[in-house]
Amino acid sequence: MIAKVITGKSFGGCVRYLLEREKSFVLDSAGVRDYGVKATIADLNAQRKMRPQLGNAVGHSVLSWSNEDGNKLTLEKMAEHAREYMEKMGIKNTQYLTVLHTDKKHPHLHIVYNRVDNEGKTIGNYNHWHKSRKICREMTERYGYHLGKGKAKVNRQALRGNDRLRYAIHDALKSIMAKATTWKQVETMLARQGIDIHYKYRSGTNEVQGISFEKDGVKFKGSAIDRKFSFASMEKQLSHNRGTEISQSARQTPTLAEQIREVLGQQQQRSETYETALGLLSDLLDMPASIEPEPEPNWRRKKKKPEQEQLRGISR
Incomplete structure (x- = not known):
C-alpha cells in the first residue's frame, strides 16, 4: 500500500x-x-x-x-x-x-x-x-x-505532477551522492539538472540544520525525498566518499619500502648490464690486433708459347 x-x-x-x-x-x-x-x-x-x-x-x-x-x-x-x-x-x-x-x-x-x-x-x-x-x-x-521493492521499481513514465519532480530529484541525488565528496560538487551537479539546494540554518548561527531541494518551482525537504537525503545523512555519505578517495589514492602511491625496493632493483639491473658490457669489451681486447688474410689461390694458367716460337728460339 x-x-x-x-x-x-x-x-x-x-x-x-x-x-x-x-x-x-x-x-x-x-x-x-x-x-x-x-x-x-x-x-x-x-x-x-x-x-x-x-x-x-x-x-x-x-x-x-x-x-x-x-x-x-x-x-x-x-x-x-x-x-x-x-x-x-x-x-x-x-x-x-x-x-x-x-x-x-x-x-x-x-x-x-x-x-x-x-x-x-x-x-x-x-x-x-x-x-x-x-x-x-x-x-x-x-x-x-x-x-x-523500493523506489527502483516505480514506473517513472507513469508519474505526474509533484511525484514526477520528487523522483527526478531522487534519481539525480542517488547518482551524484555515489561519487561527490564536497557540497560544492553536489550543488554544481544538481544545478546542471535544474535542481537548487536550500539550506536551513539554526537561528542566529551558520550551523546547517536541514536541507531542501527545488525543481520547477516546487520545493521538497530532503527527508521527504528519502531519509538518506537529509542533511545529516548526506554529510555522512560525503565524509565516507572522501575517506574512500583518500584510501584509494594511498593504495595507488607506493610506500617508502616499495620505492626503496624499486630503486635497488633498478641499480641491480644497471649493475648487471654494466658487467655484461665489461665482459664483451674484455673479449674484444683479447683478440689479435690484426689477422693476415690467407692469399687466395691463383687459378689462372700461364699461356704456353706456340711450339714454333720455341723451336726458333732453340735454333738461334
Whole structure:
C-alpha cells in the first residue's frame, strides 16, 4: 500500500476528475451530497468560505495497492483502510469523499477532503509526505499486503505532477551522492539538472540544520525525498566518499619500502648490464690486433708459347 498526497485550489476540477470518469464509484463520504457532481462541489466550496485566506484548501490522497493484493481486498476493506489512513494523518472532523477508480490494473482509490474543517480550522499538511509514507508502510505490514521493492521499481513514465519532480530529484541525488565528496560538487551537479539546494540554518548561527531541494518551482525537504537525503545523512555519505578517495589514492602511491625496493632493483639491473658490457669489451681486447688474410689461390694458367716460337728460339 502506498499513497500520493496532493494539495490544490479547485474543488471543481478535482471532483469532476474523480466522478466524471466512466469507471468510478463512490465508496464513502461525509458532510457532502455525493449523488451529484455539482452538489458535491457546492458543499465543499461553501465550507471553505469559513477560511477564505487559505488558498490550497483541497486535500487529495491516492491510496494504491499491488496487483498481488487484489484477492485480499473488498470494497468494504478499502473504505475502512481509507478511514484509518485519514485518522492517522490527522484528517478529522471535515468533509470528504472516497472514490474507487477501476481504470488501472492495480486497486486504488482517491480521497478528496476539505482542509477547512467543520469548525473553520485548517487541517495542517506539515511534513505530510514523510508521515504518509510511514503510515502506509505500517498498514501494509500489519495487514499482510505486498511490500514493494523500493523506489527502483516505480514506473517513472507513469508519474505526474509533484511525484514526477520528487523522483527526478531522487534519481539525480542517488547518482551524484555515489561519487561527490564536497557540497560544492553536489550543488554544481544538481544545478546542471535544474535542481537548487536550500539550506536551513539554526537561528542566529551558520550551523546547517536541514536541507531542501527545488525543481520547477516546487520545493521538497530532503527527508521527504528519502531519509538518506537529509542533511545529516548526506554529510555522512560525503565524509565516507572522501575517506574512500583518500584510501584509494594511498593504495595507488607506493610506500617508502616499495620505492626503496624499486630503486635497488633498478641499480641491480644497471649493475648487471654494466658487467655484461665489461665482459664483451674484455673479449674484444683479447683478440689479435690484426689477422693476415690467407692469399687466395691463383687459378689462372700461364699461356704456353706456340711450339714454333720455341723451336726458333732453340735454333738461334
